[in-house]
Amino acid sequence: MAHKPSIPKGTRDFSPSEIAKRNHIFSAIKKQFEIFGFQPIETPSFENSETLLGKYGDEGDRLIFKILNSGDFISKVDDVTYSSKNSTSIAPKITEKALRYDLTVPFARYVVMHQNELDFPFKRYQIQPVWRADRPQKGRFREFYQCDADVVGANSLLQEVELIQLYDSVFTELGLKDTTIKINNRKILSGIAEFIGAKHLLIDFTVALDKLDKIGERKVKDEMLNKGISQSAIDKASPLFSMKGSVKEQLTQLKGLLTDSAVGITGIDELEAIISTVTELGLKSANLQLDVTLARGLNYYTGAIFEVSAPEGVQMGSIGGGGRYDDLTGIFGLKDVSGVGISFGLDRIYLVLEELNLFPESVDQSLKVLCLNFGDKEGLAALKLVARLRNKGIKADLYPSTTKVQKQFKYADKRNVPYVILLGAKELENGEFILKDMVFGEQTTHKLDETPNALFN
Amino acid sequence: MAHKPSIPKGTRDFSPSEIAKRNHIFSAIKKQFEIFGFQPIETPSFENSETLLGKYGDEGDRLIFKILNSGDFISKVDDVTYSSKNSTSIAPKITEKALRYDLTVPFARYVVMHQNELDFPFKRYQIQPVWRADRPQKGRFREFYQCDADVVGANSLLQEVELIQLYDSVFTELGLKDTTIKINNRKILSGIAEFIGAKHLLIDFTVALDKLDKIGERKVKDEMLNKGISQSAIDKASPLFSMKGSVKEQLTQLKGLLTDSAVGITGIDELEAIISTVTELGLKSANLQLDVTLARGLNYYTGAIFEVSAPEGVQMGSIGGGGRYDDLTGIFGLKDVSGVGISFGLDRIYLVLEELNLFPESVDQSLKVLCLNFGDKEGLAALKLVARLRNKGIKADLYPSTTKVQKQFKYADKRNVPYVILLGAKELENGEFILKDMVFGEQTTHKLDETPNALFN
Numbered sequence: 054m055a056h057k058p059s060i061p062k063g064t065r066d067f068s069p070s071e072i073a074k075r076n077h078i079f080s081a082i083k084k085q086f087e088i089f090g091f092q093p094i095e096t097p098s099f100e101n102s103e104t105l106l107g108k109y110g111d112e113g114d115r116l117i118f119k120i121l122n123s124g125d126f127i128s129k130v131d132d133v134t135y136s137s138k139n140s141t142s143i144a145p146k147i148t149e150k151a152l153r154y155d156l157t158v159p160f161a162r163y164v165v166m167h168q169n170e171l172d173f174p175f176k177r178y179q180i181q182p183v184w185r186a187d188r189p190q191k192g193r194f195r196e197f198y199q200c201d202a203d204v205v206g207a208n209s210l211l212q213e214v215e216l217i218q219l220y221d222s223v224f225t226e227l228g229l230k231d232t233t234i235k236i237n238n239r240k241i242l243s244g245i246a247e248f249i250g251a252k253h254l255l256i257d258f259t260v261a262l263d264k265l266d267k268i269g270e271r272k273v274k275d276e277m278l279n280k281g282i283s284q285s286a287i288d289k290a291s292p293l294f295s296m297k298g299s300v301k302e303q304l305t306q307l308k309g310l311l312t313d314s315a316v317g318i319t320g321i322d323e324l325e326a327i328i329s330t331v332t333e334l335g336l337k338s339a340n341l342q343l344d345v346t347l348a349r350g351l352n353y354y355t356g357a358i359f360e361v362s363a364p365e366g367v368q369m370g371s372i373g374g375g376g377r378y379d380d381l382t383g384i385f386g387l388k389d390v391s392g393v394g395i396s397f398g399l400d401r402i403y404l405v406l407e408e409l410n411l412f413p414e415s416v417d418q419s420l421k422v423l424c425l426n427f428g429d430k431e432g433l434a435a436l437k438l439v440a441r442l443r444n445k446g447i448k449a450d451l452y453p454s455t456t457k458v459q460k461q462f463k464y465a466d467k468r469n470v471p472y473v474i475l476l477g478a479k480e481l482e483n484g485e486f487i488l489k490d491m492v493f494g495e496q497t498t499h500k501l502d503e504t505p506n507a508l509f510n
Numbered sequence: 511m512a513h514k515p516s517i518p519k520g521t522r523d524f525s526p527s528e529i530a531k532r533n534h535i536f537s538a539i540k541k542q543f544e545i546f547g548f549q550p551i552e553t554p555s556f557e558n559s560e561t562l563l564g565k566y567g568d569e570g571d572r573l574i575f576k577i578l579n580s581g582d583f584i585s586k587v588d589d590v591t592y593s594s595k596n597s598t599s600i601a602p603k604i605t606e607k608a609l610r611y612d613l614t615v616p617f618a619r620y621v622v623m624h625q626n627e628l629d630f631p632f633k634r635y636q637i638q639p640v641w642r643a644d645r646p647q648k649g650r651f652r653e654f655y656q657c658d659a660d661v662v663g664a665n666s667l668l669q670e671v672e673l674i675q676l677y678d679s680v681f682t683e684l685g686l687k688d689t690t691i692k693i694n695n696r697k698i699l700s701g702i703a704e705f706i707g708a709k710h711l712l713i714d715f716t717v718a719l720d721k722l723d724k725i726g727e728r729k730v731k732d733e734m735l736n737k738g739i740s741q742s743a744i745d746k747a748s749p750l751f752s753m754k755g756s757v758k759e760q761l762t763q764l765k766g767l768l769t770d771s772a773v774g775i776t777g778i779d780e781l782e783a784i785i786s787t788v789t790e791l792g793l794k795s796a797n798l799q800l801d802v803t804l805a806r807g808l809n810y811y812t813g814a815i816f817e818v819s820a821p822e823g824v825q826m827g828s829i830g831g832g833g834r835y836d837d838l839t840g841i842f843g844l845k846d847v848s849g850v851g852i853s854f855g856l857d858r859i860y861l862v863l864e865e866l867n868l869f870p871e872s873v874d875q876s877l878k879v880l881c882l883n884f885g886d887k888e889g890l891a892a893l894k895l896v897a898r899l900r901n902k903g904i905k906a907d908l909y910p911s912t913t914k915v916q917k918q919f920k921y922a923d924k925r926n927v928p929y930v931i932l933l934g935a936k937e938l939e940n941g942e943f944i945l946k947d948m949v950f951g952e953q954t955t956h957k958l959d960e961t962p963n964a965l966f967n
Contacts, residue, residue: 057843058558058561058619058622058623058842058843059558059623060553060554060557060558060561060619060623061554061556061557061558061606061607064554064555064556065554066551066552066553066554066620066623066624067551067552067553068551068624068627069549069550069551069634072549072550072551072552073550076550084903087876087905088900088903088904088905088906089900089905089907090876090877090880090905090906090907092526092529092876093526093529093530093533094523094524094525094526094529095523095524095529096517096523096524097517097518097521097522097523097653098521098555098609098639098641098653099518099521099575099641099653100517100518101515101516101517101518104515104517115580116580118556118577118578118580119577119578120575120576120577120578120609121575121576121577121578121601121604121605123572123573123575123643124597125597126597126601127595127596127597127600128595128597135595138584138585138592139584140581140582140583140584140585143584144578144583147578148578149518150518152555152577162515162517163523165515166515166516166517166523167523167525170525172921172924172925174910176907177526182555184555184556186580196554196555196556204910207910207911208911209910209911211889211893211908211910212910214893215908218897218900222900222901330890330893333890333894334893334894334897337901385515386514386515419544419547419549420547423547432668433787433790436668436671436787436791437790437791440675440791443545443546443675443679444679444794446541446545447545448544448545448546448547449545449547450546450547450633451668451672453631453661453664453666453668453669454664454665454666464629467629468629
């Protein structure tokens, strides 16, 4: 007996209308990636396990989907391991491949494998799905797309400037104005870590500082004390609590604060150079904001870090993020290749555009005109007409059977078709067809060899 | 120590130039799919195992990639099964999901799950990768794309007509002329099976018949006898050996031959209707050919079957195929939904276009203009210029560092950039830049706020 079919939890089917909207976003991102000189690459959906494992921490390793070896996989497990019945020790014996967990590690692997064919600086973009065995929840999926642009082999801060412009250009292209691009620098965070006397407290420190707006200075300081940061460090860091004013003013305050930290000062200088160049060039619709509480999770960042938030009023986590990493390809044996990149969060951007009603109305118009079918003879004439319209690039279709006209109109309605063609016995006799505007109800008559202008819009 | 990285056998990395060429093909296919009124859907990369297993025969089941369950997967295996050490019985206990093997079964699952949201006839297209644990060999991969267009819920033969036009339109769009679309009908094969007295001999019969051109009538008949087909059946079938002339003439001969087979006659009538309508409408560049030896592997076909071959002179298996299936969704409990569809073989089409030199020259031009970098001040001016050009949609880039001009030119060369911009100290002073045509060597001078027409081509 046939089961009622289902799909694995955390995965999705996409309907034509959803695909159309997703493609609208992909197209805008791709278009700007290419205008900015990035080139596409694609890597396999699964990699050898050793390429992925150990690159994302223990939690990451657990979340990587492993592919069972084909054939008699059990015969490759030695007796001792087999009798242990220990899933952790057996897994590596029966799996050799694993599904891509992100696009960054495969990219690093790609750069190392293809280093002799590549022209550095290499600006690549990659838009492919990744898979994570995360517990599915609202807005978190086990299969989702990442959209990454990275430059490797260029140390210049101009790359950071360009990536900020790229964010601005993509979101402007999508009509999503007033996004905020938050920027910080890992070196500033290192400076602050020196400052508060302990690197391991840095995250507690920035997490607490990040709540300043919501809970106020007093509670932030309490939290810091609770986490083991000394009163004297907190006092010393007090200018961070009152950082106000323009980005320029904030940078000046930071400089005063981190004056004894060489790495901190380098970070400030880098930020200053990036921000002043971006300011000089101007942004189209995004705001650039310094945020010293911005830390970002991934350990490989070493310089600038970015995160983009949706326009105010939209409740949504970051819709993009990235940064500079100084030694990504080192894990695969190629040292001293600096990289910097950004990523776009497709699913969240989709939700934001949906909430703000920013998808163009025509985005899921899958058919421009439907030709109704009035019989064998009329149908053949209609098919000729449809073929002619298609040759002109018009999305046209003939209703495939001579069912009731009412039903055919209903289908046109459901498919959201703006025009319908009527070609009945009378019209055929006159060598004509009727074009009906489905929105306004207007009807116009045309010769069979005519192509109404309306169909080109 | 870092390993020398590699990718799993049977998988591929795609370089920017390969992606550009693949996208050229995908775009042509997508464009025509949409012009013909097909709508895109996407399904998850992995399905629940029970959705896929048992749908492709035993061999198919073996070739399906299974995903290891997360967590303590061993604990779900009962002791008896575990001690059997039998991979075949253990596999279903430790895997619940499997990678998509084709697009047809997931599509059937999709139609059944979403039947209440869909407007029938539903014309869907789907372009996604599939995975098979096949032994990799030249031209056969473990991960590859399928490009499918299917109509479900329409019995009309007009669908078959349209799909033939669709093949014609895609290959014409790609500049691939003189492809041959071979057509047959499973019902004719059933008629022949009745004729030779045994259904199980049908494949041997058609395989032998298919060799007529190469080995001649005598040897074909010998092969048939060897396979157990009786002399009297072979004698009866002799008109099949001399089917010559136009499609029309061949159909007449077939009719004479299968006159006693109701199903055979239905098949001929269907073919006749399809072929005469296609002939009436005309094809742009493809040839339609009746081929009674065309059988196609998949068991679910019940009506018309298609296969496309590359232009004569190109050694290549079929570059597309498809057909009518009367009960695809039945496996998931939805009866009596007829479907018909075709598929494009991306990898083979790629090889054919490559061999015939049919990719447009500009296909992998990833950058229109590279601006050289002569210093901090000049670089900033160049960045402004580049930003302005990008805002006009021109693919422009600034070389990111002030390295030797020679090296920058070399990079431009390697990236195959048609134009280079020179903006040195002198030009900056004059508010100008120099545009150099990298093919002809010509240089022209322009005001900084000017956009040379050449960059728009």
